[in-house]
Structure formats: C-alpha cells, structure tokens
Amino acid sequence: GLIAVAAQTWIDASGDAVLSRAAGVPVAAGDEDGVNQVCSLRFTMGGIDVERYRDYVLSLDDHFSPLVEGYFFESAMVSGKNFKLEPKFREGIEAGILEEEDLRYYQIFSLPGKPGCMALNCPHIASMRKNTSGAARSNATVEAHARIRRLVTFLQRMMPGFEQSYLMEQASLLGVRESWRVEGQTMLTEEDYVNQARFDDGLVRGDWYIDVHSNKGGLFHKNTYEQGDYYEIPFRSMVTKHINNLGVIGRCISTTFLMQASVRIIPTVTDMGDAMGTACALAKQTSTPLAQLDGVAVRAEVEQMKPVNS
Numbered sequence: 001g002l003i004a005v006a007a008q009t010w011i012d013a014s015g016d017a018v019l020s021r022a023a024g025v026p027v028a029a030g031d032e033d034g035v036n037q038v039c040s041l042r043f044t045m046g047g048i049d050v051e052r053y054r055d056y057v058l059s060l061d062d063h064f065s066p067l068v069e070g071y072f073f074e075s076a077m078v079s080g081k082n083f084k085l086e087p088k089f090r091e092g093i094e095a096g097i098l099e100e101e102d103l104r105y106y107q108i109f110s111l112p113g114k115p116g117c118m119a120l121n122c123p124h125i126a127s128m129r130k131n132t133s134g135a136a137r138s139n140a141t142v143e144a145h146a147r148i149r150r151l152v153t154f155l156q157r158m159m160p161g162f163e164q165s166y167l168m169e170q171a172s173l174l175g176v177r178e179s180w181r182v183e184g185q186t187m188l189t190e191e192d193y194v195n196q197a198r199f200d201d202g203l204v205r206g207d208w209y210i211d212v213h214s215n216k217g218g219l220f221h222k223n224t225y226e227q228g229d230y231y232e233i234p235f236r237s238m239v240t241k242h243i244n245n246l247g248v249i250g251r252c253i254s255t256t257f258l259m260q261a262s263v264r265i266i267p268t269v270t271d272m273g274d275a276m277g278t279a280c281a282l283a284k285q286t287s288t289p290l291a292q293l294d295g296v297a298v299r300a301e302v303e304q305m306k307p308v309n310s
Contacts (some may be wrong), residue, residue: 009245009247009290010245010246011180011246012182012248014252017180017181017182019078020180020248023242023243025182025240025242025246026182027181029131031177036130036178036215036217037176037178037215037261038105038128038215039130039137039140039175040123040248041123042121042170043119043170045167046114046117048116050073051161052160052161053162054161057075057085060085062083062084062085071112072109072110074107075107076105079103085106088151088159089106090103091158092158095154095157099148101123102147102303104123104124108121123148123151125144125147127139127140131178132179137174141174150200177264178261183242184237184240184253185237186236186254187237187255188256189259194223195231196229196231199233200295200296201294201299202235203233203234203235203238203275203299205231206230206233207225210262211265212257230298235298235299236254239290240291241291244292245291246280249272249275251263253272278302278305279298
C-alpha cells in the first residue's frame with residue numbers, strides 16, 4: 001500500500017530522477033529526438049589467459065590499449081570503425097555464432113586483484129531507444145541475456161586466450177547511461193565542457209570526455225582534456241527552481257544531453273554526493289531551505305571537506 005515518508009531535506013540519487021518526477025519537477029529525456037543513450041548489460045569472465053589474448057591483439061597491430069605488459073589490458077571493437085578485431089568477429093558471424101548486432105560494440109578490460117578475469121562493457125542494446133519505459137527495459141534485459149550467451153560462446157570457441165574461459169557473472173540490471181534530466185536553477189552545457197567552465201558555486205570537478213553511446217550512430221567523443229584540465233559543476237545545477245528542499249545528484253542533474261555524457265561518470269557523481277551531503281548539513285545548520293542556500297557559501301564548506309577530484 002501507500003506509505004508516507006517525512007524529511008526536512010531530500011536528495012534524489014535515483015539516476016532516473018524518480019523522486020524529482022514524483023514531486024513534479026520538470027524533466028527532459030534523450031537527445032533532440034527524445035532518443036536515449038544505449039544501455040548495456042555487463043558481464044565478467046574468468047579463466048582467461050590475458051597474456052595470450054594480449055599477444056594476439058597486438059599481433060593485429062591493434063593499439064587501442066597503450067599497455068603492452070603487466071596484469072592490465074583493455075581492448076575494444078566497434079563495427080564499421082576500422083577496429084583490428086572486427087575481422088575476427090566477422091568470422092563469428094560466418095560460423096553462425098554471432099549476429100550482426102553483436103558487433104555493434106565490444107569492450108573488455110582486466111579486473112584489479114582478479115588474475116585471469118576480465119569485465120565486458122557490452123552488449124549494446126540498440127533496440128531500446130526509450131530508456132524511460134519499464135516494459136522496454138524488461139524486453140532489453142531478455143535480449144541482453146541472449147546476446148551475452150552468444151558473445152561468451154564466440155570468445156570461448158574462436159578468441160585466442162579464451163579457450164579455458166567461463167562466464168563468471170552478469171549484471172542483474174541494465175546499465176542505463178542516460179534517462180531523465182531535471183530542470184535545475186541552471187543547466188550545464190557542452191559549451192561549459194569546451195570552455196572548461198568555472199563557477200562561483202562550483203562544487204565538483206569533471207574531466208571525462210563527452211562520451212555518448214549513441215543509439216543512432218555508434219560512439220561520439222568530444223575533444224578529450226589534457227591532464228589537469230577540468231570543468232566545474234555548479235550547485236545551481238543540482239537544485240531546482242521548483243522544490244526548495246530537494247537536491248539532485250548523479251546522471252539526472254540539470255544538463256544538456258551531450259553534457260550529461262560527461263558528468264555521468266562514477267567518480268564525478270560520487271563527488272556530487274559528497275558535495276550535496278555537505279550542502280544539506282549547511283542547510284540544517286543555518287535553517288535555510290536547501291535550494292535557497294548561497295552556492296558560494298556551499299563551495300566554501302565543500303572545499304574544507306576536500307571531496308572534489310584534484
């Protein structure tokens with residue numbers, strides 16, 4: 001049945017702006033056509049001879065990963081983008097193991113502390129264009145399980161280094177990169193990324209590139225920063241014009257579609273949580289509604305706590 005929960009201040013960390021939408025905060029979703037970023041269902045495999053796999057990839061003159069020795073290795077393949085691994089995946093289609101859609105995106109990387117284990121940031125589920133639909137997410141999860149089975153079979157049978165490998169685990173929920181975004185007091189944009197924007201009420205630093213896993217055209221990456229470059233995320237993009245005691249953190253803060261593709265990264269959203277917690281404490285100490293706090297004062301408190309990336 002229905003329940004009522006009372007609190008002085010709320011933080012929406014749901015990713016899907018669940019609390020914000022329930023409270024009537026205006027939201028946006030997707031790009032200019034309402035199409036969301038692609039979801040993935042990640043999985044991990046064990047029993048991999050990582051060195052043998054690395055040797056094979058490097059023998060193809062594939063330098064996606066700059067690391068040519070040590071325990072860590074990463075590789076990727078995107079269909080139609082001249083990746084060196086694509087011919088091997090094409091062999092999987094010819095053998096009747098893979099389907100064309102399985103080649104859309106493949107990324108694999110080592111797991112620290114787990115020798116012989118690698119995580120796969122795939123498959124892309126491009127059939128789902130609206131991540132905001134619960135029914136679509138359910139159908140996409142079913143599709144993803146089938147595609148993981150095909151990828152595992154292909155790797156075991158046809159990829160050097162995977163001869164003794166096995167499926168360890170797969171995610172219980174889809175990895176949703178983008179769904180709803182709230183309307184905040186200000187909106188962070190891709191121009192802020194390009195200009196490495198600074199704000200008087202900047203609480204968090206971000207430096208990840210604009211990393212769109214597009215449902216329309218594969219990947220979209222916008223000029224990567226040099227080491228030490230960053231933009232700031234202002235307090236005003238994490239509070240709304242509509243609810244005084246509500247803060248928002250994570251991938252659903254107030255941004256454009258493109259800018260959201262940078263702020264959604266785990267270290268950045270973790271720092272948002274630290275900063276918003278500090279803001280909530282300040283709101284309580286000063287008996288001020290969260291959204292009416294002076295963002296400059298919040299920044300001063302956050303800097304004392306040192307939660308931002310350095």
